[in-house]
Amino acid sequence: MSLCMQRKSVRRFLPAEVSDDTIEKLLMSAMQAPTAVNQQPWAFVVIKNKAILAQLSQVSKGAWPLKEAPLAILTLLKKDCKNPVMAPQDMSAATQNILLEATHQNLGGVWIGVHPRKERIENIQNMLELPENHEPFSLIALGYPGEDHRKISIRYDKSRIKVLD
Numbered sequence: 001m002s003l004c005m006q007r008k009s010v011r012r013f014l015p016a017e018v019s020d021d022t023i024e025k026l027l028m029s030a031m032q033a034p035t036a037v038n039q040q041p042w043a044f045v046v047i048k049n050k051a052i053l054a055q056l057s058q059v060s061k062g063a064w065p066l067k068e069a070p071l072a073i074l075t076l077l078k079k080d081c082k083n084p085v086m087a088p089q090d091m092s093a094a095t096q097n098i099l100l101e102a103t104h105q106n107l108g109g110v111w112i113g114v115h116p117r118k119e120r121i122e123n124i125q126n127m128l129e130l131p132e133n134h135e136p137f138s139l140i141a142l143g144y145p146g147e148d149h150r151k152i153s154i155r156y157d158k159s160r161i162k163v164l165d
């Protein structure tokens with residue numbers, strides 16, 4: 001099964017740490033994502049600090065997996081990029097690449113939505129000292145899976161497809 005077909009959200013984690021080598025692989029994959037005019041409008045914050053993870057888990061109702069995760073990556077959108085209108089799509093591609101690389105590394109992960117919710121963006125900005133013009137885009141909770149993540153339900157639906165030939 002391809003990585004795309006194996007990936008599913010994992011929200012419960014074992015306490016085991018993720019090595020710095022593995023974290024670098026996640027970030028390398030993030031930065032291989034396609035971007036409009038190759039603008040690469042990103043920066044990343046690697047969060048291992050338990051107190052900060054606990055704080056971030058309060059950012060929204062759906063952010064609770066961060067409380068248990070040994071690691072999170074916060075993606076930041078650089079607002080002074082060349083083509084800001086396209087930048088959220090670039091950031092989404094980078095976020096998905098992290099999730100796919102996590103699957104490849106036998107990690108589990110879940111995308112915690114931040115962009116475009118103003119209160120979440122501001123909460124995170126208030127919690128962390130972020131560089132100017134760097135806006136929180138997504139949070140990815142990561143770690144070795146502490147739940148069964150191998151059973152995949154296939155969502156393929158032919159009725160959603162129209163072929164023009």
Ligand SMILES: Cc1cc2nc3c(=O)[nH]c(=O)nc-3n(C[C@H](O)[C@H](O)[C@H](O)COP(=O)(O)O)c2cc1C
Pocket residue numbers: 007008009010011060062063065110111112113114
């Ligand atoms: C933009 C976006 C925001 C999401 N936000 C959350 C979230 O805040 N909390 C959460 O537990 N899952 C979140 N998810 C994960 C979805 O719930 C999940 O991808 C969806 O239910 C499909 O399940 P799967 O990832 O296992 O295929 C988010 C996914 C996306 C793409």
